[in-house]
Amino acid sequence: MNFLKELFSKKRVIDRSCKVTLSGRPPELSREAAAPAAIDPVTGQHKDYWVLCEKEIAKGFVRPVRTKYVHKKCGVETSMGLKLAETYAVDPKFYAYTFCVHCKDHYPVSEFYWSDSPKEDVGS
Numbered sequence: 001m002n003f004l005k006e007l008f009s010k011k012r013v014i015d016r017s018c019k020v021t022l023s024g025r026p027p028e029l030s031r032e033a034a035a036p037a038a039i040d041p042v043t044g045q046h047k048d049y050w051v052l053c054e055k056e057i058a059k060g061f062v063r064p065v066r067t068k069y070v071h072k073k074c075g076v077e078t079s080m081g082l083k084l085a086e087t088y089a090v091d092p093k094f095y096a097y098t099f100c101v102h103c104k105d106h107y108p109v110s111e112f113y114w115s116d117s118p119k120e121d122v123g124s
């Protein structure tokens with residue numbers, strides 16, 4: 001009984017400093033930067049993004065792994081890679097901003113909802 005109590009009261013803590021680059025390449029910017037590489041002026045996207053390290057991903061998903069979201073302002077759907085989607089699923093507040101393929105810029109995650117669950121904002 002005490003064991004179960006302890007198990008369920010244990011707080012799940014994600015170490016956001018345990019992050020790696022999506023590309024697997026060394027980061028071009030500091031570890032404190034919002035992304036490990038600068039924005040590519042052609043696409044509007046960063047040349048690389050942070051994702052949680054394997055140790056943190058292994059702590060498990062608290063949300064479904066979703067790869068598509070919609071920007072409320074323009075209504076256009078953006079898809080992302082699995083590593084980014086898994087990072088959201090482990091730590092929904094890991095990213096403050098996300099990219100819209102139509103507007104070609106990053107906006108606060110609350111300006112987007114998940115394609116398969118329109119009532120749920122990204123980052124919630």
Ligand SMILES: [Zn+2]
Pocket residue numbers: 071073074075076100101102103104
């Ligand atoms: Zn947009």
